[in-house]
Amino acid sequence: MKKSKMSGIQKKYLKYMCTLLILALVLSSICVWTYVRRNMTDVIVDKYEFMNEKMGIALDNLYRKTDAVTAEIILENDVQKSLKNKELQEVEKNALSKYFAYIDLNHVADYCYIDNKRNVYEKSYSQIGYSDFQSSGLREKMGDEYAKTQWIWTRDYLFGTGDEALFIGRYVNSMDYAHEPGIVYLKMNQQFLESVMDKDRKIAKDVAVGIISPEGKTCIRQEPEDLSIEKRTMKKITELTRTKKSGVIVRGKKIEGGILQAYRQEETGMVIFTLVPDMVLNQGMTQILIVLLTIYAVIAVLAFVLSLYASQTFTRPIRQISDAMTSFDGNDFTHTIQIHTDTELDKIGHAYNEMLKNIEEFQNEVKNQQKELRISEMNTLISQINPHFLYNTLDTIYMLARINGEEKTMKMIQALSKYLRLSLSKGREIVTVEDELENVKSYMEIQQIRNENLFRYEIECGEELKTRWILKLILQPIVENAVKYGFCNIFEGGLIRISVTEQAGQLTFSVYNNGTPMEEQMAEKLNGLSEIPVSKMKDSFEDKKHGYGVINIITRLRLKYGEDVRFFYESDTNGTVCVIQIPDDGKENSEQ
Structure with missing residues (x-):
């Protein structure tokens, strides 16, 4: 009898495995695609946000240049x-x-x-x-x-x-x-006006860039040949001239046709905008899709090959048992089967061999009896060897094996999915004073657990100040320095006092510790950082080990609040206090 190259049980096994594999690949593809697209969009938008802000600053500089020239004319x-x-x-x-x-x-x-x-x-x-x-x-x-x-x-x-x-x-x-x-x-x-885009012309060749007058007229506009801004989109852009704000007025706003960034020049009222079209956001995703499909195709092929190999390995002894049982005619007892799989199949093979042996012994026992009776008994015995029960048993074993196979496959897919989904998190840069205090409070409680009885802390802040908005993570590094360096020579009795006050439109944060006073030379170096340009701040401070956290704080504060920031240390025999003063507008900036 011609044997089928692939048994029914193997076909079912492969069918179920392929179904699960396709389902896992589709779900993981959707998750990976969504995640990668979102992150690529963030990267692209950040690049053009920075470019638009640079062009806005260039427009500011251009105005100051003209103002200086007209002043020279007057004189x-x-x-x-x-x-x-x-x-x-x-x-x-x-x-x-x-x-x-x-x-x-x-x-x-x-x-x-x-x-x-x-x-x-x-x-x-x-x-x-x-x-x-x-x-x-x-x-x-x-x-x-x-x-x-x-x-x-x-x-x-x-x-x-x-x-x-x-x-x-x-x-x-x-x-x-x-x-x-x-x-x-x-x-x-x-x-x-085109000169403000000279340095970024290559970067801006794929996006729409323009300058609009305070009256809403387009002074200059540059866009790719295959991009045409819709009239209603342009109308929304020209409406930006109505705002009285200056600097960055729109950051990463999704509108019809793309994502918009805009910068308003204060003295002239002109608005320079950058519209990142959807086609730019989709650029690169095709290649990523091809890579993903290639990876998934390789995985699918490998999974299919491995599944085929596993199914053959698993179903080979089953087919051996099935073929032996199907071909058994009740006369030839020499076709025993040898199965060594370390599974329940070994027991079935052994039981089948024992059954043949018992049948053969029974036949020999009745040989001397009457032929008709012997034939009748033999037929009766053979008729009892109905493989239906064994088939059902084998189906049950197959189901167990399929379940085991599915679990391994799912583990592999899950491991891959986890590998592909690994990434960073983003968060808000602006938080309330209350959130910032809760954050540093949590840090101090952790330090108290690590350093039992080393210090206690106090926090003083009026309820009306807790709802103000500030740049996040400006207190924790100060407290960390206090614990690390201020309390390095004591074992108990330390005190950290954090107070928040308001005066003349300024929020003042004071972080005091009663530990070893900061050396006067170190305090002078740290206090001098406020006078150094932001771009040169890291290079100008030699003690990176002790000053990196402070440099980070001052840099972020100056980038956020400009030159209105005050940051200084004061120390005496009673300890050290760090003071931070920033402007207070009492509310969160919606454009952050």
Whole structure:
């Protein structure tokens, strides 16, 4: 009889195993895909958030540059002389017109200066009259800010091009007399605003970047060829100009078409935005998907091969028993089976051999009896050897084996899933004072358990101050230093007192310990960190072992609160106190 290459029990085993494997791979794929996509999105968004903030700072610097240049124009001798009652001579007027061509500012396309006697100074070929200035509408856009440099985005009716352009204007007041001021206008090239993106142009080639005027007009916009911002999306972006906030005003906001970052320049009111389109967020995920599918394909193939091998190893003795029982015709008792699997199958094989032996003995016993009776008895005995019961028994053993096989497979998949899901956690940077105090309280309680009777602690904070918002993890490193260095020479009786107070819009955190006073030289070094630029702070402090935690605190505080932070140590014979003072707005910043 032709034997099947794969038995029914093996087919069922492989079918169940493949089903479980596919289910495990699908579920793990969904989890891995979701996790990887979320983390890749965070990484991409963080990169473009940083880029947008850099461009915003570049825009701030650009404004300060123009403000300094217009201030130099005001202080220039010939400009001040033009504001006096006496008219300038023609030679002086020509010299003054040429002066503006050499001001220290790049990308000036044209310029115009109108003194308080309606004289117009411009390039020799411009031929601009006072009437041209009046009809240009620039005077009305200047407002009443007599000492401020104004950025005006409008159509060029002064020089007659009719194109939209950026004008930098400022009233020119006399330094000696209370005369009516003059006005200077600098028309800037397109490259002037584009310069804020020069350093990040390569990074920004895949995203939409633009600058919007306070009136909601697009001054400059750069976007990939295959990206077109929808009108309703652009409308939402232009609405950002209505805010009165400055600096980073939008951070990682999901809108239609992508994720938005925006920075508002305070003096000009201009908003520079970065829209990371969905296609950029999806970039790289295809490759990751291919890698994942390749890994899963390899796993599936290996699992199938291993399952096939395991099923063959497991079902081979079962097939051997089944074939021996099926082929037994009641006459040949020499076909015994030898099974050595160290499982219940060995007992079945042994029982089958014993059964053959018993049948053979019974046949020999009745040989001398009447043929008909012998045949009848033999047929009766053979008829009793119905393999149905043994088949059911083998099915039961198969089910047990399948269950064992499933458990091993699931362990393997679970181990893989755990390996692939390993990662970091993120958390909020801003917490309430109450949360920060609870955090440092937990730390001190742990230290009390580790160092029994070494110290006790006190925390003083008014209920109204507990709801204020601060940068997290600024107290724990201070307390850690107090335990590690302040109490290094004592075994009991230590005291740590933490107090929180408010005065003149400043939150003050005081951490006192009565241990060994800090050396004066070390205190001076730590106190001097507040005067060092953030970028050079780590390199300027030689004692990394004792100062790294403090450096970390001061760096984070200055990055968050700027130069309004105070951080210093004071020590005397009674112990050491660390004082931190930060601005208090009483609420959490929603943009954090």
